[in-house]
Amino acid sequence: MIKFTNVDKFYSDGNKSLDNVNLGIKQGEFVFLVGHSGAGKSTLLKLLTREEKISSGRLSVLGEDITKIKASKVHNYRRNLGIVFQDFRLLNEKTVYENVELALRVVGTNAKEIRPRVMEVLKRVGIAEKHSKYPHELSGGESQRVGIARAIVNKPSIIIADECTGNLDIHNSIQILKLLNEINEEGITVIMATHDIEILKLFPKRVIELKEGKIIKDTKREKYEINV
Numbered sequence: 001m002i003k004f005t006n007v008d009k010f011y012s013d014g015n016k017s018l019d020n021v022n023l024g025i026k027q028g029e030f031v032f033l034v035g036h037s038g039a040g041k042s043t044l045l046k047l048l049t050r051e052e053k054i055s056s057g058r059l060s061v062l063g064e065d066i067t068k069i070k071a072s073k074v075h076n077y078r079r080n081l082g083i084v085f086q087d088f089r090l091l092n093e094k095t096v097y098e099n100v101e102l103a104l105r106v107v108g109t110n111a112k113e114i115r116p117r118v119m120e121v122l123k124r125v126g127i128a129e130k131h132s133k134y135p136h137e138l139s140g141g142e143s144q145r146v147g148i149a150r151a152i153v154n155k156p157s158i159i160i161a162d163e164c165t166g167n168l169d170i171h172n173s174i175q176i177l178k179l180l181n182e183i184n185e186e187g188i189t190v191i192m193a194t195h196d197i198e199i200l201k202l203f204p205k206r207v208i209e210l211k212e213g214k215i216i217k218d219t220k221r222e223k224y225e226i227n228v
């Protein structure tokens with residue numbers, strides 16, 4: 001359902017960030033993307049979210065050639081995605097409830113459905129009792145739970161997470177990974193870029209390693225041999 005075929009990505013300064021990437025990810029897989037800083041992890045994720053466009057090759061997601069989507073229609077495509085950020089990106093002047101609610105409002109959800117869906121998803125991530133708090137009143141782990149609630153409230157097919165545990169301690173990172181794992185077990189594809197070696201050890205998943213824009217390893221081994 002995600003297929004990169006001979007994908008290159010050059011930025012406007014001529015920097016080649018992805019070099020002939022060939023990669024298939026099936027619906028329901030959980031994939032870690034690893035590699036040194038500058039290896040191309042964020043670039044690969046940005047191609048999937050259509051924040052950036054490929055320079056050559058082909059990229060299809062959910063059966064659609066996403067390079068052909070017009071800029072004015074990209075928001076429709078993104079409804080299939082739940083995006084989780086390292087720095088949470090919550091709106092500071094909105095409560096937990098309102099941050100999640102907004103994701104439903106922007107896609108025109110029926111007003112009657114909104115409250116039950118927001119509360120259900122806040123319960124799902126274990127943060128329902130904090131629904132009226134503001135982001136500055138939350139810990140990092142709590143903030144990321146809200147980030148995940150916002151990402152899943154529209155029932156996406158794919159979760160894209162760029163270093164989503166990068167600002168958390170190991171305890172909170174594990175809690176967030178457990179949550180992503182549960183979400184994945186419901187059939188949602190999870191693609192997560194990480195530098196977090198402890199997480200890779202604890203959650204044996206497919207690991208794709210990038211180096212200088214190329215995939216140099218793609219493994220489903222129980223224990224990934226860490227050299228990042």
Ligand SMILES: Nc1ncnc2c1ncn2[C@@H]1O[C@H](COP(=O)(O)OP(=O)(O)OP(=O)(O)O)[C@@H](O)[C@H]1O
Nearest residue numbers: 011013015017035036037038039040041042043044
């Ligand atoms: N907007 C941009 N314009 C020009 N070059 C860029 C841009 N974004 C990234 N790059 C370059 O592309 C390469 C890959 O960067 P990318 O951010 O994808 O790496 P990364 O593996 O995610 O790194 P990190 O782990 O530090 O986040 C790097 O050489 C980077 O300098």
